[in-house]
Amino acid sequence: MKRVGKQTWVFDDGVYIQAAAAVVGPLEADGPLGSYFDICHRDLYCGEATWELAERRLMREAVDCCLQKAGVSAEEVDLFLAGDLLNQNATSNYVARELPIPFLCLFGACSTSMQTLAAAAALIAGGLADRALAATSSHNATAERQFRYPTELGVQKPKTATFTVTGAGAALVGRAPGRWRVRAATIGKVVDAGLKNPLDMGAAMAPAAADTIEQHFRDLGASPGDYDLIVTGDLSRVGSVIVRELLAESGYDVTDVYNDCGLMIYRPDQKVLAGGSGCACSAVVTYGYLLQELARGTFRRLFVVATGALLSQTMVQQKQSIPAIAHGVVIEADGQEPG
Amino acid sequence: MGLKSDYLREVKAFQPSPSYAANAVKAFLVGGTLCALAQWLSDWYGGVFAASPLAAQLWASIVMAGLAIFVTAVGKYDDFSQFAGAGATMLIMGLANALASAAIEHRSEGWTAGVAGQMFKAGGASVIYGLIAAYVLGLVWP
Numbered sequence: 001m002k003r004v005g006k007q008t009w010v011f012d013d014g015v016y017i018q019a020a021a022a023v024v025g026p027l028e029a030d031g032p033l034g035s036y037f038d039i040c041h042r043d044l045y046c047g048e049a050t051w052e053l054a055e056r057r058l059m060r061e062a063v064d065c066c067l068q069k070a071g072v073s074a075e076e077v078d079l080f081l082a083g084d085l086l087n088q089n090a091t092s093n094y095v096a097r098e099l100p101i102p103f104l105c106l107f108g109a110c111s112t113s114m115q116t117l118a119a120a121a122a123l124i125a126g127g128l129a130d131r132a133l134a135a136t137s138s139h140n141a142t143a144e145r146q147f148r149y150p151t152e153l154g155v156q157k158p159k160t161a162t163f164t165v166t167g168a169g170a171a172l173v174g175r176a177p178g179r180w181r182v183r184a185a186t187i188g189k190v191v192d193a194g195l196k197n198p199l200d201m202g203a204a205m206a207p208a209a210a211d212t213i214e215q216h217f218r219d220l221g222a223s224p225g226d227y228d229l230i231v232t233g234d235l236s237r238v239g240s241v242i243v244r245e246l247l248a249e250s251g252y253d254v255t256d257v258y259n260d261c262g263l264m265i266y267r268p269d270q271k272v273l274a275g276g277s278g279c280a281c282s283a284v285v286t287y288g289y290l291l292q293e294l295a296r297g298t299f300r301r302l303f304v305v306a307t308g309a310l311l312s313q314t315m316v317q318q319k320q321s322i323p324a325i326a327h328g329v330v331i332e333a334d335g336q337e338p339g
Numbered sequence: 340m341g342l343k344s345d346y347l348r349e350v351k352a353f354q355p356s357p358s359y360a361a362n363a364v365k366a367f368l369v370g371g372t373l374c375a376l377a378q379w380l381s382d383w384y385g386g387v388f389a390a391s392p393l394a395a396q397l398w399a400s401i402v403m404a405g406l407a408i409f410v411t412a413v414g415k416y417d418d419f420s421q422f423a424g425a426g427a428t429m430l431i432m433g434l435a436n437a438l439a440s441a442a443i444e445h446r447s448e449g450w451t452a453g454v455a456g457q458m459f460k461a462g463g464a465s466v467i468y469g470l471i472a473a474y475v476l477g478l479v480w481p
Binding site: 038049050051052145149150151152153155156157158159160161193194195200209238241242245246249250 | 340341342345346347354355359362367399411414416417420421423424426427428433436437439440441443444445447460463
């Protein structure tokens with residue numbers, strides 16, 4: 001492992017994703033990627049008494065399913081890295097309570113999927129763990145009631161608002177060769193463009209995504225053409241246009257290789273306004289759809305840039321702007337020569 | 340000029356603006372229909388039960404609030420509001436929805452800390468400012 005440029009880690013001695021799992025709620029199961037998810041729940045409660053318990057169940061199922069696919073018991077995992085959107089990272093802490101694995105809790109809002117994957121890969125590459133499990137979750141109703149309004153409150157949301165994905169994703173990272181190789185990770189800086197509207201997070205996060213993507217290209221001397229797909233986490237219909245424009249202004253044309261997980265997970269007619277968001281958005285799209293398509297050969301090299309609005313209700317009510325961050329990880333189908 | 344030079348200003352071109360005209364028409368039609376329904380109810384109470392105008396209006400309001408609470412409980416008021424906008428705040432249906440939705444939401448934290456403690460979370464501000472406005476209007480409009 002080495003650092004290249006200012007913010008990019010390159011894992012040239014072999015760090016692999018050995019297995020991954022994605023668990024989703026009803027609307028995501030009904031979306032265009034429904035067939036790629038391991039477990040699909042028919043209702044938002046997932047058989048639990050409250051929504052918070054439902055979210056916990058989603059993450060636990062993602063973890064169990066991932067370990068089962070890898071044929072590894074929880075005792076054989078050296079480190080668990082997880083985070084979610086609830087206050088005090090409640091879902092992750094309670095799932096970790098049930099696991100016999102040393103635990104590092106991380107918060108990066110909706111960037112948590114790639115934050116935990118990048119950290120896990122670095123710890124593996126550094127020899128501090130042989131196997132590490134990275135997981136994240138979000139639930140539409142728990143996020144709505146914590147960050148916005150009661151779920152049944154009648155308010156007319158603007159077209160820029162996004163819809164929090166109900167789901168959880170987990171990936172087992174290790175030294176032993178697997179089907180996917182983690183090639184590099186770019187750790188983002190907090191970027192605050194000065195926007196204050198919590199119902200337009202795509203515009204608030206786009207500058208952070210552009211910053212991380214540009215830095216990645218500069219650090220590695222890479223260009224958009226080096227990737228089959230550059231995918232952001234949850235910039236939605238608004239932010240995905242802005243990030244392309246920002247990158248174009250810097251001389252990077254990503255149009256042919258760019259997409260956003262928030263646009264991929266739902267059909268346009270699913271009444272989700274600007275698209276999907278939440279920690280689970282990039283997690284289930286990456287660990288469900290993208291990894292399977294990498295294994296199939298549809299893509300060979302991906303750059304997944306998970307975007308997080310570091311939103312605090314109290315700070316927004318005190319008229320503070322919304323800081324944002326984005327972390328990117330390069331994932332390749334195994335057997336690739338370094339590019 | 341580009342996004343990078345003045346993001347806060349230039350980004351506005353990328354943010355879809357609300358459909359003001361369509362929203363106004365929908366709010367007018369839905370809100371007007373609800374008000375006409377309440378007026379019809381009020382007249383009906385006045386006619387059938389020989390209720391005084393004030394009592395008939397109160398009964399009509401109770402029925403409309405009950406309707407809002409029912410639609411909230413079956414999980415459709417948020418969809419209705421997304422369509423109707425300000426039309427869904429007519430009479431006291433918006434307030435009934437605000438109290439009912441918060442109460443339902445916090446049932447998971449128990450009857451005291453949850454339902455009772457959180458019920459006014461979304462509707463409390465309109466109760467307070469409604470009272471103040473009523474008091475001020477009462478002073479100038481005897």
